[in-house]
Amino acid sequence: AQSVTQLDSQVPVFEEAPVELRCNYSSSVSVYLFWYVQYPNQGLQLLLKYLSGSTLVKGINGFEAEFNKSQTSFHLRKPSVHISDTAEYFCAVSAPQGAQKLVFGQGTRLTINP
Amino acid sequence: EAGVAQSPRYKIIEKRQSVAFWCNPISGHATLYWYQQILGQGPKLLIQFQNNGVVDDSQLPKDRFSAERLKGVDSTLKIQPAKLEDSAVYLCASSFDSFTGELFFGEGSRLTVL
Numbered sequence: 010a011q012s013v014t015q016l017d018s019q020v021p022v023f024e025e026a027p028v029e030l031r032c033n034y035s036s037s038v039s040v041y042l043f044w045y046v047q048y049p050n051q052g053l054q055l056l057l058k059y060l061s062g063s064t065l066v067k068g069i070n071g072f073e074a075e076f077n078k079s080q081t082s083f084h085l086r087k088p089s090v091h092i093s094d095t096a097e098y099f100c101a102v103s104a105p106q107g108a109q110k111l112v113f114g115q116g117t118r119l120t121i122n123p
Numbered sequence: 124e125a126g127v128a129q130s131p132r133y134k135i136i137e138k139r140q141s142v143a144f145w146c147n148p149i150s151g152h153a154t155l156y157w158y159q160q161i162l163g164q165g166p167k168l169l170i171q172f173q174n175n176g177v178v179d180d181s182q183l184p185k186d187r188f189s190a191e192r193l194k195g196v197d198s199t200l201k202i203q204p205a206k207l208e209d210s211a212v213y214l215c216a217s218s219f220d221s222f223t224g225e226l227f228f229g230e231g232s233r234l235t236v237l
Contacts, residue, residue, distance in 0.1 A: 013165075052127070052214065052228030053166070099165050110179055111156075111226060113165030 011036040011102045013114035021120045022090055030085040030117045032100030042083040043101040043111070044074055053099065059083065060105075070094065095121045125149065127229035129215050135235045141203035144232045148196070148217030154178075155192055156226065157200050158214040166214055172198065202234075210236045 016031040034040060044056040057068025064076040074085045083100060100114040128147040136142050148155050153174050158166035169188065171179040174195040183190065187206070192198040202209055212233045216226040 015165075018163075050230070052230045053216075053226075054228065055225050058225065101165075110168055110171065113158075113167070115163070115165045 011040060011104060011112050013100050013102050013112055015098075015100050015114035015117050017117050018115065019118045019120065021122060023122050024092055025089045027088050028086065028090050028094075028119065030098050030100075030119065032083045032085065032114060034081050034083065034100075034102045036081075036102060036104065038104050041103045041105055042074075042076060043103075044068065044072070044083075044085050045099045045101060045113075047097040047099065047116075049096070056085070056098070090119070090121050092121050092123065094119060127215055127217055127227055129213075129229035129232050131232060132230065133233050133235075135237065136205055138207055138236050139204040141201065142205060142234060143202075144200045144213050144215075144234075146198045146200070146215030146229060148198070148215070149227055152217035152219050152227070153195070154218045154220065155198050156214075156216040156218075157190055157198070158216065160212045160214055160231070162211070169200070169213075205234075205236045207236050210234055 012035045014033045022028045042059040045053040046056045047053045056072055057066050059066050059076045067073045072087050076083050097116045097118050099116050101111050103111045130145050155172045157169045159169050160166045169183045170190045172192040175192045190200045212231040214231045216228045218226050
């Protein structure tokens with residue numbers, strides 16, 4: 010079975026500052042990894058995903074994440090955040106084999122201060 | 124392209140009453156999911172359908188929760204009788220297939236049990 014730990018429940022940053030949201034996973038098999046974003050009063054939407062290949066993946070809105078197999082991590086980064094990035098961010102994992110079950114972390118609330 | 128539709132958006136009931144949530148997935152999406160998101164937690168998978176067959180319902184409290192997907196399209200999630208701990212947002216999601224992890228979420232149905 011897979012599990013995900015998001016190390017920070019809340020991350021406050023100033024506008025135009027860089028940000029990193031941390032995610033660690035646990036799995037006995039290879040995994041697919043995802044970051045989803047949930048803006049206030051909206052459903053979740055896919056930010057980016059790692060299925061295979063390059064360990065650095067780029068997503069929407071200037072976000073990127075790096076898959077680190079040795080550290081079992083998939084941290085999300087953005088070099089300069091905007092007020093509009095204020096949202097809840099969820100890391101998720103699934104196993105490639107068979108019908109997938111997406112397991113989510115607890116979420117990190119990103120708050121951007123002007 | 125129309126997104127995942129859910130109704131009602133909000134529902135308040137007394138404990139021991141029943142409630143039903145409806146979901147209409149994106150046209151052509153074979154896989155449909157119901158997630159439960161309790162405040163401060165990540166979404167937890169309740170049930171996954173592939174067309175109109177159940178793929179995974181291991182975390183569905185079957186003594187009170189039931190779900191069906193008629194004709195492989197719309198789905199209904201029912202809770203009867205509701206408990207206080209069922210207060211949560213119920214998210215419906217769909218995907219074209221179950222292998223790439225790209226789920227499209229509805230805005231959710233927020234349930235408050237008093």
